[in-house]
Amino acid sequence: MTSKPITYRGRFAPSPTGPLHFGSLVAALGSYLDARAVGGQWLVRMEDLDPPREVPGAAAEILHSLELLGLHWDEAVMYQSQRANAYAEVLDNLLRADRAYPCACSRKEIETTLANTDALVYPGTCRNGLAAGRTPRSVRTRVEELNIAFHDAIQGPYAQQLDREVGDFVIRRADGLMAYQLAVIVDDAAQGITHVVRGSDLLDSTPRQIFLQQQLDYVTPDYAHLPLAVNAEGVKLSKQTRAPAIDIHRPSRAMWAALRFLGQDPPVELADVPAADLLSWANEHWERSAVPSQRTLHTQHDSAASGLTAPAGGIE
Numbered sequence: 001m002t003s004k005p006i007t008y009r010g011r012f013a014p015s016p017t018g019p020l021h022f023g024s025l026v027a028a029l030g031s032y033l034d035a036r037a038v039g040g041q042w043l044v045r046m047e048d049l050d051p052p053r054e055v056p057g058a059a060a061e062i063l064h065s066l067e068l069l070g071l072h073w074d075e076a077v078m079y080q081s082q083r084a085n086a087y088a089e090v091l092d093n094l095l096r097a098d099r100a101y102p103c104a105c106s107r108k109e110i111e112t113t114l115a116n117t118d119a120l121v122y123p124g125t126c127r128n129g130l131a132a133g134r135t136p137r138s139v140r141t142r143v144e145e146l147n148i149a150f151h152d153a154i155q156g157p158y159a160q161q162l163d164r165e166v167g168d169f170v171i172r173r174a175d176g177l178m179a180y181q182l183a184v185i186v187d188d189a190a191q192g193i194t195h196v197v198r199g200s201d202l203l204d205s206t207p208r209q210i211f212l213q214q215q216l217d218y219v220t221p222d223y224a225h226l227p228l229a230v231n232a233e234g235v236k237l238s239k240q241t242r243a244p245a246i247d248i249h250r251p252s253r254a255m256w257a258a259l260r261f262l263g264q265d266p267p268v269e270l271a272d273v274p275a276a277d278l279l280s281w282a283n284e285h286w287e288r289s290a291v292p293s294q295r296t297l298h299t300q301h302d303s304a305a306s307g308l309t310a311p312a313g314g315i316e
Helices: 022-036 058-069 084-096 107-115 180-190 206-215 251-261 268-272 275-285
Strands: 009-012 041-046 100-103 138-141 147-152 156-161 170-172 195-199 222-226 228-230 296-298 300-302 307-309
Touching: 009 022, 009 195, 022 041, 022 058, 022 195, 022 222, 022 228, 022 251, 022 275, 041 058, 058 251, 058 275, 084 100, 084 138, 084 170, 084 180, 138 206, 147 206, 147 222, 156 206, 170 180, 180 206, 251 268, 251 275, 268 275
Parallel strands: 009 041, 195 222, 228 296
Antiparallel strands: 100 138, 138 170, 147 156, 300 307
C-alpha cells in the first residue's frame, strides 16, 4: 500500500532573543496542532538573522523547551544565519530584473522628507538612480500600483494597497543584513511550506511577502494569523517587554493555558498531567474554527502557574 503524499507543511520560526515565553508558545502550539490535525509535517526554523538582538544560548534553550513540551519537529532545524548565500542570490536576481534598486536615504532623511510633504510612505527618492555623490545604503523593492488581497484562515479577508500604504520597502538593510520580508519568503519556498500559522502582529507584513512571492514566482502558502498575547498594557509579550519564560519544570500548565488562549477547551484536570498526555488530548481535539479572531488578547499573570493563563480563566 502506498502512503498518502504530504499536503501540509507548516513551521514555527522563533527569533532567539530570549527563552520561550507564553506568546511564542501560543504560536508554536497553534502551528504544531494545525499541522498534526491533518497529518501534516511541522518544521522549526531559527530566525537568527539579527545578531544585535540575539541572546547567546537562546536558540538551544528554545529547542530544549519545545522538546520538553513534546513538540517534535520532522526535519533538521533551519538556521537563517546559514542562509546568506541563498538570500544574496535572490537579491541579485531582483536587482538584475530591475525589481529592486539601491537606496542612499537614511531614516532621518526620509522622516524629514515625509514631514515636509503630503507623502505617507517612502517617496521613491532613489527610484530612478542615486544622486551624484550618494552612496547606497539599503536595497528596496520596486512597488507598482497594486492591491494585495488574501483570505486569512482566522482573521478573514485582508487587503492592502501596497503602493499607498507601504511603498518601496527595504529588502536589505543599511547594516548589510537581509530584511525579514525577503528572508522569510525565500526560506518558506526552500522548505516547501504550504501553511503559515503565526501571530497576528505579522498580518500587516503578509501582503509584502505575497508581493515578493509573486515577483519570484513562488507559491503563496495559506495563512492563518493567531490572536496575539499581550500584557496588561496591551503590549505584545516579548523579551523586550520582560515576558517571563515558561516554567519548563511544569510544562503542562503553560500548554494548558496556551490551549485555552487558543479557544480550545482542555479539562482543568489535564493541567497537571504529563505534557505528552495533554498534547495527545490536544491532537485529538484541535479545532481551528474555535481560535478567537481578535488580533490581540490580554493574558493574566498567574504565579502559581509560573506563566500566563488564558483570558477566559486560568489555573487557580
